[in-house]
Amino acid sequence: MIGGPQDARIADRHVDPSDPLAGSAARQAWTGVRAIAAGLPFAMRHPRVMTWMAASIVVYLLVWGVVLWQSAVWQSPVLHQLLGPKGALWWQALVWSVLYVLAWLAWWLISFALAFAVSSPLMAPLLGMLAEATETAFFGQEPRQVGWQLRVRELLHGVVRAAILAAMNISGAVAIWLVSTTLGALLPPLGTAVGVSVGGGWSAIWCAIMTMNFALENHFVGVGKQLGLMTKHPSLLIGFGAVGHLLAWVPPMVPVLVVAATVLACRLQVHGHLDLPLRPERTGTAR
Helix, strand or coil: CCCCCCCCCCCCCCCCCCCCCCCCHHHHHHHHHHHHHHHHHHHHHHHHHHHHHHHHHHHHHHHHHHHHHHHHHHHHHHHHHCCCCCCCCCHHHHHCCCCHHHHHHHHHHHHHHHHHHHHHHHHHHHHHHHHHHHHHHHHCCCCCCCCCCHEEEEEEEHHHHHHHHHHHHCCCCCCCCHHHHHHHHCCHHHHHHHHHHHHHHHHHHHHHHHHHHHHHHCCCCHHHHHHCCCCCCCCHHHHHHHHHHHHCCCCHHHHHHHHHHHHHHHHHHHHCCCCCCCCCHCCCCCC
16 A cells, blocks of 8 residues: 555656645645646656657547537538528528527537547546556656556446546536526526536536546546545645646647646655555555
8 A cells, every 4th residue: 555655755856745735725726726737847757658648639639529520510400400490581580590609609518528528438548548657757667567458457447437437527517507507597696606616616626536537547546535535635626627627628738637637646645645555566666
C-alpha cells in the first residue's frame, strides 16, 4: 500500500511538492486551478508521456470528428421531420424559422454533449496508458511489463468503468436540469440560481472526477471510493474542474487534463490523502 510521504517520493523535481489540501477552501480551489497549468509542462519534460498524449489527442479528434460528422449528416433530415413543412403565410414561415434556429442550437449542444459521453469510454484504453505513463514519470518508475491478456482485461475494465461514470454524470446533470427548469417555471430567479450554482458545481466536480478516473482505475480504486472524493476534497476538485470543464470543450485539451489530474492524484497520494494500492508489478518506487 502507498499511504504517505515515506512510501512515495516525487522523482520530477519540477513538480510542486506542497500538499494540495493545505490551507483554506479558497486556497485549495486555487491549487486545483494551478494544477491544470502543470499538465502540459509535465508532459513536455517526459518523452514517453508526450508520446501517449499526442496519440490520445489524435484519436480523440478522430472520435469527435466522427460523432460531429454524423450529427451534421442527420441534422437537416431530423429537424425537418420534427418541425414539418413551412407554413404558406409569412408569419408561419417566420415562426418556423425561429423554431428551426432554436432546434439547431439544441441539436448541436446535444451533439457536443454526446461527443463527450462517447469519447470518454472509447478513449479509456489510451487515456489509461497516458495516466500510467504520467505516474511512472512522476515517481521515477520503470514502465510495467505485462502480458497482453492482462493488458486487454485491464483496458476492457477501463472502458466499462468510464461508461458507468459517464452515465452517472449525464444522469445527475439531467436531474439538475429538470429541477432547475421546474423551479424556474415557478420562480424564475430561483431556477436560474439552482441551475448556475448546482449545475456549475456538478460539472466542475465531474470534470475532475472523470479526468482523474484513469489514474484511479489503473489501481483498481473502487467507484465508491472515487466518488467519495467529492465529499472529502470538494474545493480542490471544483477549482480543478471549473477551469478544466471550460478547456474540455477544446478536444485536444482533454489528454492534457488527464496528465494534470494524474499529477494531482499522485500529489494527493504522496501526502497521504489518497490511497492507491500498487499492482504487484509496480512496487519499485524510486527512492
